[in-house]
Structure formats: C-alpha cells, structure tokens
Amino acid sequence: MSVESCVDFLQATQDRPELAQQLKAVTGMNEIIALGGRHGFDFTAPELARGSATFAATAEPAPAPAPPAETAFYHHEYDLAAVPELAGLIDELPRLKVRPPVDMGAFHARFRAEDLESTSQSPADPAFQAWHRQMMAAHWRDPADADAPRRDFHLVNLDEHVEHPGYQDYFEAKTNAIRLLEGVFGDEVRLSGAMWYPPRSYRLWHTNEDQPGWRMYVVDLDDDFPDGGATSFFRYQNPRTGELVTLRERRRIVRFFKAEQDPDKLFWHCIVNPTERHRWSFGFVVPEDWRSRLTGLRDE
Numbered sequence: 001m002s003v004e005s006c007v008d009f010l011q012a013t014q015d016r017p018e019l020a021q022q023l024k025a026v027t028g029m030n031e032i033i034a035l036g037g038r039h040g041f042d043f044t045a046p047e048l049a050r051g052s053a054t055f056a057a058t059a060e061p062a063p064a065p066a067p068p069a070e071t072a073f074y075h076h077e078y079d080l081a082a083v084p085e086l087a088g089l090i091d092e093l094p095r096l097k098v099r100p101p102v103d104m105g106a107f108h109a110r111f112r113a114e115d116l117e118s119t120s121q122s123p124a125d126p127a128f129q130a131w132h133r134q135m136m137a138a139h140w141r142d143p144a145d146a147d148a149p150r151r152d153f154h155l156v157n158l159d160e161h162v163e164h165p166g167y168q169d170y171f172e173a174k175t176n177a178i179r180l181l182e183g184v185f186g187d188e189v190r191l192s193g194a195m196w197y198p199p200r201s202y203r204l205w206h207t208n209e210d211q212p213g214w215r216m217y218v219v220d221l222d223d224d225f226p227d228g229g230a231t232s233f234f235r236y237q238n239p240r241t242g243e244l245v246t247l248r249e250r251r252r253i254v255r256f257f258k259a260e261q262d263p264d265k266l267f268w269h270c271i272v273n274p275t276e277r278h279r280w281s282f283g284f285v286v287p288e289d290w291r292s293r294l295t296g297l298r299d300e
C-alpha cells in the first residue's frame with residue numbers, strides 16, 4: 001500500500017489502453033481501488049487522494065472541451081431498440097441490472113414523504129428554494145443522523161458496491177458498454193453514474209451544474225408497468241419557460257439531456273420511482289455532436 005503505487009497506477013491508466021478503457025467504466029472510489037488491486041497496484045482511499053494530487057501536478061493538461069452550442073430541445077428520448085447504433089446495449093442490460101446486497105429494511109426506513117413531495121414543487125417556487133437552500137447547507141443530512149446517506153439520493157449507487165458476487169460481471173458489462181459507445185460517439189465517452197432505484201426511491205431536484213454537458217441515460221426496469229399512468233418518471237423544468245415536463249418511463253429507453261452551468265439556463269431535474277418496480281439507470285458523458293453520430297435515427 002503506498003502513494004507511489006497509486007501514482008504508478010494512474011500513470012498506467014495513461015500508458016495502457018486496456019486500463020484506460022476500464023477506468024472510463026468506473027465512478028466510485030472503491031471501484032478505482034478495486035481496479036488498481038486487480039492490476040497489482042495496492043493503495044488506500046487516502047493514498048488515492050494524495051496520489052491523484054501528485055499525479056495531476058505532473059500530468060499533461062486535458063484538452064479543452066468543445067465550446068457549448070445552443071440547444072433548442074431540452075430532452076430527446078427513444079426506445080433503445082429503435083436506435084440501431086445503441087441497440088447492442090440491450091444485450092448488456094441483464095448483467096448491468098445488479099442488486100448489490102443492501103439492507104432493504106434500513107433503506108425503506110429512510111424514505112421521507114416530504115422529500116418525495118418536493119419533486120412535485122417547482123424549483124422556482126420560493127418555498128422550495130428556501131427549503132433547498134436549508135438542505136444544501138445541511139449537506140442533505142439530518143444533524144441527528146449525520147452518518148446516514150444524504151436525503152437527496154434515496155437510491156443505491158451501484159458503483160459503491162464492489163464486494164458482491166455479481167460485481168465482476170457487472171464491471172465487464174460496463175466496459176462493454178463503454179467500448180460500444182466509443183465506437184459510436186468517440187473517445188469522450190465515460191460512465192457518469194450507475195444507479196439502482198428500488199421501489200419508492202428518488203433523486204431530488206438538482207442541476208448537475210458542476211458537470212455541464214450532454215448526458216445519455218439508459219433506463220430499464222425489472223418488468224413492465226401494468227398501468228401507463230403509474231410509472232417511474234424523469235421530471236425537468238424547461239429553463240426557458242419554467243414549465244415542468246414529466247417524462248413517464250417504460251422499459252429499455254435511452255434519454256439525452258444537457259446540464260448547463262449558466263445560472264439563467266440551469267437544467268433542474270429529478271427522478272422518481274414511486275412504484276413497486278425496480279428501476280436502473282446508467283448515465284454516460286457524450287459529446288456535443290452526439291445526435292449526428294446516430295445516423296440510423298429518424299427525426300423525432
């Protein structure tokens with residue numbers, strides 16, 4: 001275990017294409033440590049923090065991202081099977097949709113009706129804004145339960161769980177997905193988040209303004225919804241009109257949207273699964289010109 005081993009690992013991710021590829025498929029610190037371990041680099045979380053700082057000081061600066069373009073549409077959504085370039089992702093879904101062993105009793109005990117109800121408010125509502133500011137200041141934790149997970153993420157981040165029997169298969173499916181998407185969109189692609197939304201789960205209103213750019217989310221469920229009116233959904237506020245837009249979900253869809261940094265254009269959005277179904281979403285960073293890479297796609 002050492003900082004040097006961590007720096008060597010980070011250098012190897014630059015020098016060895018297969019490692020660079022695998023790094024694009026991980027989002028969690030535990031995952032990076034586990035990935036290093038599998039390749040013979042042993043380091044701890046504090047060593048990763050120090051090693052990353054050391055490495056960043058010596059590494060070549062990353063190329064500047066392409067300048068953002070104006071967007072007229074705020075979301076694009078398709079059935080995965082209807083996008084020929086992406087339909088291969090369907091084959092990876094069975095191994096991506098893992099359920100790491102978590103204490104579901106404790107999970108459900110953390111459900112807060114008032115938090116869920118906040119997703120029905122407009123982010124422009126002064127009452128919502130006051131509540132949101134207060135919760136942000138408290139880092140979304142209750143003072144009495146400071147060790148509990150944040151209240152704004154009532155879901156399971158798959159990449160925080162590396163110690164279960166399905167992890168290796170899951171990891172391989174993620175790297176397969178990245179490889180497929182690089183073939184479509186180019187080298188910019190990386191995984192941005194892999195989430196399991198068990199029944200009655202949610203991700204509260206947020207903007208992702210600290211990570212601007214286009215995202216692609218693949219969404220799937222454990223089964224169809226019996227009732228088209230009672231589904232999981234993605235809700236956003238149209239930055240231009242203030243209108244709330246609710247996108248009801250079904251199995252195997254792919255959604256594109258863009259997180260903005262400009263305070264006048266923030267892309268407020270939330271995700272709610274108020275149903276008894278299990279929902280998974282896999283998010284990827286994709287380039288500005290993603291649409292032009294999907295030549296098999298007919299206009300919406």
Ligand SMILES: [Fe+2]
Nearest residue numbers: 206207208269
């Ligand atoms: Fe988000």
